[in-house]
Amino acid sequence: MKGQMFLIGAILMIMGTLLVFNVVGVRTITEESRYQDAKLLNRQASNAVNEYRYGLVLAALQQESNKSAADYAAAFSSFLRNEADSRIFYAVAYVNGTTQAYSVNVGNYLGRKINVTLNATDSTPSSAFAYLDDRKNSTMHFLSGISSGMINLTLSYKKGGGSVQERFSVNVSDKRYMAEFVDVTMIDTGFTMNAKEVFNRTW
Amino acid sequence: MAGCSRRRGNRKGYIYMLEVVIAVSIILVFIANMFLSAQTPKSSSLELMKRQGYEALEYLDKTGELRYLAYSGNEVVLETRLEELLPSSISLDTDICTTSCTAAVPASVPVAAVEYYISGYRDAFLIKKVKLWMWSSF
Numbered sequence: 001m002k003g004q005m006f007l008i009g010a011i012l013m014i015m016g017t018l019l020v021f022n023v024v025g026v027r028t029i030t031e032e033s034r035y036q037d038a039k040l041l042n043r044q045a046s047n048a049v050n051e052y053r054y055g056l057v058l059a060a061l062q063q064e065s066n067k068s069a070a071d072y073a074a075a076f077s078s079f080l081r082n083e084a085d086s087r088i089f090y091a092v093a094y095v096n097g098t099t100q101a102y103s104v105n106v107g108n109y110l111g112r113k114i115n116v117t118l119n120a121t122d123s124t125p126s127s128a129f130a131y132l133d134d135r136k137n138s139t140m141h142f143l144s145g146i147s148s149g150m151i152n153l154t155l156s157y158k159k160g161g162g163s164v165q166e167r168f169s170v171n172v173s174d175k176r177y178m179a180e181f182v183d184v185t186m187i188d189t190g191f192t193m194n195a196k197e198v199f200n201r202t203w
Numbered sequence: 204m205a206g207c208s209r210r211r212g213n214r215k216g217y218i219y220m221l222e223v224v225i226a227v228s229i230i231l232v233f234i235a236n237m238f239l240s241a242q243t244p245k246s247s248s249l250e251l252m253k254r255q256g257y258e259a260l261e262y263l264d265k266t267g268e269l270r271y272l273a274y275s276g277n278e279v280v281l282e283t284r285l286e287e288l289l290p291s292s293i294s295l296d297t298d299i300c301t302t303s304c305t306a307a308v309p310a311s312v313p314v315a316a317v318e319y320y321i322s323g324y325r326d327a328f329l330i331k332k333v334k335l336w337m338w339s340s341f
Contacts, residue, residue: 010226014233021237036250040257040317047261051322058323068328076322079330083302084318 038191045186045195048080052090052182053199060178060201066094069178070105074137077109080184081135087111087185091118091155093170095177100144102151102170106130107137110159119154122146144172155181168198177202252293252315252337259288260319260333273299273331274324285335294340297333304334314338 055076059069069092080086088109095102102123106116112134119127120142128140144151150169157164164183171177179200186193263269263284272281276299285295296306308314314336321331 004222006223006226007229010229013230017234017237033250036254040250040253043257043261044318044320047320051320055322055328058326058328061326072322072328075328076330079301080320083332 034191037188038193041186041188041191041193042195044084045184045193048084048086048184048186049182049195049197051076052180052184053197056092056178056180056199056201060176060203065176065178066092066096066103066105069094069180070107070137070139073105073180073182074107077107078135081109085187087159087187089114089157089159089164089183091153091168091181093153093168093177093179095144095170095172097174097176100147100172101141102144102172103139103141104128104153105137105139106132106155106157108132108157109135110157114158115156117156119156121152122149123151146172148173159183166196171200171202173202175202248339249313249315252339253317255289255293256285256295256315256335256337257317257319259285260317260335262288264319264321269319269333270321270324273321273333274327274329281333289337292340293337295338296336299331299333301330301332304332306334306336308336309338312338 052073055072056069059065059072062068073090073092077088077090080088086109088107090107092105093102094105104118106118108114108116114132116130116132116138117127118129118140122145123142124145125142128142130138130140132138150171152167152169155166155168166181166183168179168181170179177200179198181196181198183196184194186195260269263272263281268284269281272284278297278299281297281299282295285297289295296308298304298306315338316334316336319333319335321329321333323329
């Protein structure tokens with residue numbers, strides 16, 4: 001009987017190890033898979049944000065930079081929305097450098113109608129409001145109260161279940177200036193990844 | 204009589220020893236096989252492939268090649284460059300497209316796909332999607 005005990009012991013050990021290995025192994029692979037998917041989605045969100053930046057740089061090269069910037073942002077947002085089911089909000093501010101007027105184009109690709117409020121320091125009007133349908137954009141016009149310096153813009157909009165407030169600045173001077181704020185949410189099966197960024201260009 | 208029972212006792216000892224050797228061998232063979240298969244978990248190889256493919260596209264974007272290739276629509280050069288960057292065990296197909304992207308991918312093996320967006324080249328605004336499909340050659 002002594003020898004058989006070793007064989008029975010071996011079989012029990014194998015069964016035990018197999019059980020533990022399968023439980024641990026499956027969990028590790030699932031975690032790894034989710035981690036890799038999340039990392040990939042994060043990279044895609046960064047890729048999208050970088051392409052908005054590229055669009056702003058391209059717009060600065062065009063004759064009507066403000067119109068081009070708004071058109072490019074709208075076209076790229078529409079594309080991302082169609083192809084990747086992304087949720088996007090953007091704002092493109094343009095200072096023309098000759099007059100003290102500046103404009104802010106806001107675009108809603110968040111999937112539903114939203115209210116957008118824009119408050120601006122040293123400006124007339126000091127705030128503007130837009131009620132935007134999904135996949136629509138609107139331009140708000142302001143007059144700067146300063147001939148040079150920074151104007152702070154505060155954007156408020158609804159996203160998901162909550163309210164979002166973001167700040168960015170425009171530089172009023174004798175040069176042309178554009179600033180863009182983008183909020184991109186990439187969606188994949190089971191999770192989402194959000195990327196926000198502000199970038200600007202002076203020329 | 205005493206010699207006979209000692210011989211029987213020795214034979215028993217051999218059988219015990221043989222059974223112990225068999226038991227230890229079974230355990231060793233089993234553990235060796237288990238850890239060999241653990242080194243290549245099949246269900247995560249697609250994720251790994253996706254990561255490698257996306258990193259290759261990112262690299263080509265950073266060198267400026269991807270933007271130009273997307274602008275010119277040159278899928279042949281793109282595939283050649285990706286084949287140079289990715290392991291030889293990965294077969295691939297690409298499409299530079301805007302909306303509906305297509306590729307000749309095998310139906311019998313799991314296929315990983317990644318997408319990379321391009322919004323311009325030099326002073327031209329364009330909307331392109333570079334889609335890369337990958338699968339294991341083996």
